[in-house]
Amino acid sequence: MSSDWYDFLKKDYVRGFPSYCGITVDFVDDGVFHTRLNVQDRHRQQDGFVHAGVMSTMADHTAGYAAYSIVSNQYRILTIEFKINFFKPATGDVLLCRSTVINRGAQIITAESELFSRDGDFEKRVAKATVTLMAVAAKSLIKNV
Amino acid sequence: MSSDWYDFLKKDYVRGFPSYCGITVDFVDDGVFHTRLNVQDRHRQQDGFVHAGVMSTMADHTAGYAAYSIVSNQYRILTIEFKINFFKPATGDVLLCRSTVINRGAQIITAESELFSRDGDFEKRVAKATVTLMAVAAKSLIKNV
Amino acid sequence: MSSDWYDFLKKDYVRGFPSYCGITVDFVDDGVFHTRLNVQDRHRQQDGFVHAGVMSTMADHTAGYAAYSIVSNQYRILTIEFKINFFKPATGDVLLCRSTVINRGAQIITAESELFSRDGDFEKRVAKATVTLMAVAAKSLIKNV
Amino acid sequence: MSSDWYDFLKKDYVRGFPSYCGITVDFVDDGVFHTRLNVQDRHRQQDGFVHAGVMSTMADHTAGYAAYSIVSNQYRILTIEFKINFFKPATGDVLLCRSTVINRGAQIITAESELFSRDGDFEKRVAKATVTLMAVAAKSLIKNV
Numbered sequence: 001m002s003s004d005w006y007d008f009l010k011k012d013y014v015r016g017f018p019s020y021c022g023i024t025v026d027f028v029d030d031g032v033f034h035t036r037l038n039v040q041d042r043h044r045q046q047d048g049f050v051h052a053g054v055m056s057t058m059a060d061h062t063a064g065y066a067a068y069s070i071v072s073n074q075y076r077i078l079t080i081e082f083k084i085n086f087f088k089p090a091t092g093d094v095l096l097c098r099s100t101v102i103n104r105g106a107q108i109i110t111a112e113s114e115l116f117s118r119d120g121d122f123e124k125r126v127a128k129a130t131v132t133l134m135a136v137a138a139k140s141l142i143k144n145v
Numbered sequence: 146m147s148s149d150w151y152d153f154l155k156k157d158y159v160r161g162f163p164s165y166c167g168i169t170v171d172f173v174d175d176g177v178f179h180t181r182l183n184v185q186d187r188h189r190q191q192d193g194f195v196h197a198g199v200m201s202t203m204a205d206h207t208a209g210y211a212a213y214s215i216v217s218n219q220y221r222i223l224t225i226e227f228k229i230n231f232f233k234p235a236t237g238d239v240l241l242c243r244s245t246v247i248n249r250g251a252q253i254i255t256a257e258s259e260l261f262s263r264d265g266d267f268e269k270r271v272a273k274a275t276v277t278l279m280a281v282a283a284k285s286l287i288k289n290v
Numbered sequence: 291m292s293s294d295w296y297d298f299l300k301k302d303y304v305r306g307f308p309s310y311c312g313i314t315v316d317f318v319d320d321g322v323f324h325t326r327l328n329v330q331d332r333h334r335q336q337d338g339f340v341h342a343g344v345m346s347t348m349a350d351h352t353a354g355y356a357a358y359s360i361v362s363n364q365y366r367i368l369t370i371e372f373k374i375n376f377f378k379p380a381t382g383d384v385l386l387c388r389s390t391v392i393n394r395g396a397q398i399i400t401a402e403s404e405l406f407s408r409d410g411d412f413e414k415r416v417a418k419a420t421v422t423l424m425a426v427a428a429k430s431l432i433k434n435v
Numbered sequence: 436m437s438s439d440w441y442d443f444l445k446k447d448y449v450r451g452f453p454s455y456c457g458i459t460v461d462f463v464d465d466g467v468f469h470t471r472l473n474v475q476d477r478h479r480q481q482d483g484f485v486h487a488g489v490m491s492t493m494a495d496h497t498a499g500y501a502a503y504s505i506v507s508n509q510y511r512i513l514t515i516e517f518k519i520n521f522f523k524p525a526t527g528d529v530l531l532c533r534s535t536v537i538n539r540g541a542q543i544i545t546a547e548s549e550l551f552s553r554d555g556d557f558e559k560r561v562a563k564a565t566v567t568l569m570a571v572a573a574k575s576l577i578k579n580v
Contacts, residue, residue, distance in 0.1 A: 017196035020187040042165040045206075051162035052224050053202025060197045061190075079197050080398060081422055083228035083373055083518045085545050085565060087538040102563065103522040107397075108370060108424070110520050110563075128537065128545075130520060130565060132371055132422065134398070225543060226567055228373040228518055230400050230420060232393040247418065248377040252542075253515060253569070255375050255418075273392065273400075275375060275420060277516055277567065279543070307486035310477040332455040335496075341452035342495045342514050347488025351480075369487050373518035 008073070009033075009065055018061045021054060023097075031101035031111075033066040039093055050090035050117070055127050058097040059084055059113035063131035066099040067109040075135045077109070084113075084129035092119035099131075109133045153218070154178075154210055163206045166199060168242075176246035176256075178211040184238055195235035195262070200272050203242040204229055204258035208276035211244040212254040220280045222254070229258075229274035237264035244276075254278045298363070299323075299355055308351045311344060313387075321391035321401075323356040329383055340380035340407070345417050348387040349374055349403035353421035356389040357399040365425045367399070374403075374419035382409035389421075399423045443508070444468075444500055453496045456489060458532075466536035466546075468501040474528055485525035485552070490562050493532040494519055494548035498566035501534040502544040510570045512544070519548075519564035527554035534566075544568045 006028045013025050013035070021043070027034040035058055037043065045051040060082055067077045096116040103110040115127040155170045158180070166188070172179040180203055182188065190196040205227055212222045241261040248255040260272040296318045303315050303325070311333070317324040325348055327333065335341040350372055357367045386406040393400040405417040441463045448460050448470070456478070462469040470493055472478065480486040495517055502512045531551040538545040550562040 012191060015191050016189045017187060017198055018190075021198070042162060044161045045163075046157060046160050047221065051202070052205045052227075053162055053166070053198065056201035056205065056227075057196070057198025060201065076192065079231055081228065081230040081371070081420075082197075082201075083226065083565065085226040085538070085567060086224055087540070087545065103520070103560070105522065110522065125538070128565070130518065130563070132520060226516070228420065230393070230422060232395065232400065248375070248415070250377070255377065270393070273420070275373065275418070277375060302481060305481050306479045307477060307488055308480075311488070332452060334451045335453075336447060336450050337511065341492070342517075343452055343456070343488065343492025346491035346495065346517075347486070350487045350491065366482065369521055371518065371520040372487075372491075373516065375516040376514055 006069070009069055013061070013065050018057065021057055023058055023061070028065070028069055031066055031070050033062050033069060033099045035062045035097045037095040039095055050095055052086060055086070055090065055095070055115050056084055056129070058095065059115060059127065059129035060131060062097045062099040063111035063113045063129065064133060066101050066111045067133045067135070070101055070104060070109070071135050074138055076138050078134045078136055080132045080134050082129050082131040084127055086127045088124055088126045090115070090117035090126040092117035094118040107134055109135060151214070154214055158206070158210050163202065166202055168203055168206070173210070173214055176211055176215050178207050178214060178244045180207045180242045182240040184240055195240055197231060200231070200235065200240065200260050201229055201274070203240065204260060204272065204274035205276060207242045207244040208256035208258045208274065209278060211246050211256045212278045212280070215246055215249060215254070216280050219283055221283050223279045223281055225277045225279050227274050227276040229272055231272045233269055233271050235260070235262035235271040237262035239263040252279055254280060296359065299359055303351070303355050308347065311347055313348055313351070318355070318359055321356055321360050323352050323359060323389045325352045325387045327385040329385055340385055342376060345376070345380065345385070345405050346374055346419070348385065349389070349405060349417065349419035350421060352387045352389040353401035353403045353419065354423060356391050356401045357423045357425070360391055360394060360399070361425050364428055366428050368424045368426055370422045370424050372419050372421040374417055376417045378414055378416050380405070380407035380416040382407035384408040397424055399425060441504070444504055448496070448500050453492065456492055458493055458496070463500070463504055466501055466505050468497050468504060468534045470497045470532045472530040474530055485530055487521060490521070490525065490530070490550050491519055491564070493530065494534070494550060494562065494564035495566060497532045497534040498546035498548045498564065499568060501536050501546045502568045502570070505536055505539060505544070506570050509573055511573050513569045513571055515567045515569050517564050517566040519562055521562045523559055523561045525550070525552035525561040527552035529553040542569055544570060
């Protein structure tokens, strides 16, 4: 794909709720999308760890753009469903999400998102998600799938 | 359970990320928790629908408190994993989440969260999640499970 | 739908692997499918409980036919993915599966399967699955989705 | 771990339902388990592909033994839940399952299972599962978790 398309995706990613959360884009390539969050108090839950909802938002949205990177702007990407496992509390200052497309069907695209909590030089994997997405022609988006 | 415990849960729910998102509590009973969000632009994604991350945050957090309602304050509730299916775009002004504990094991609690988008008098179910939780003694929380 | 279609589904269900497992059909209606298994030693795992694979097979196949019941014979139903939670060991002599379609999209159908272990007059819910299915035109089935 | 333990696991794997299905063990190492199935007509579904239930059985059971390989015989491994995505029809003569532990908690172990369909020299990945398991002291197994 062209670098114009990747530049568009980087800008398009940071809108609405992900922008409100403060997520930014690190890297994009064919079927790959990496994002980052500088953890603030507002991202935490009652025990001081990053909230599962923050990690889920990053996992879903980043996987969606990994899928978006392999189609054209004639399509929109919808999340059909996702599943996320939480391994360890995210206690670091930075949260990283690395998403990769693992299967490309004619309509159904499957991606995985791995979440890492970084504390100084130390990085641990805190969660992993499998995300099932659907590429839908942009003009048909109003209809339910 | 006592109404003191339910009053505590209502206050405890609205902290950190869920508070930043604007989620409020409607109702709590034994194994049941209902929450609500008045949808603002910051909750939407690029196509104008409520972002999947918002729904995931409500589904996870509300299920967690449904589980919390059946244990005592000697415990904390951790999300082991969850899975969420998205059925229809959430286009209404209000998002409702109704969570129910569906199985109570000695340590593992399973809850379901249903998400409804309300537009005036009309309500449609937009997503459903299954959430696997673990009750952990509060004093052992530092250790990974 | 006509009773001819339901009769066809009852016969069609019992082929290949589900037949080898010994699963039989109890009931079919619009978006609803119920099946049964008389538990034998070959269905158990190393601790004497019904194997998770048996329950998964029933959950998937029965959900698939619940979805099949709402489309016509111009379509085939493919499982995109499923998720199953196991609540209690299945120790009874009979395993029952009750599947229901919970959302009907244009292409994506979501169904739930509940598994019950029956021991005499006593019945307990032992597992629950969420199954994401896709209706595909029968003549296009060779292509990957 | 000792090779005695691995030899025990290889024998222990092939009992009950997995044995009835015809699954055999290829390889075992610390947190790793590989199995194989020579596909027969009884493993197929109505369209001639390997049934999702067969793949689910392999994915669950093989992940369970990958988890079992990292604990001692004082423990039993229970599947709390799993999720499996199906990518392509399994059309080959041999089905392979490769499971790996991806997170080791104090009680909760997470493993992934990848399923490959082999046709002559050609191998394609047809499904992938995430399996959440729990290590339970063998003597406490009667109680529900």
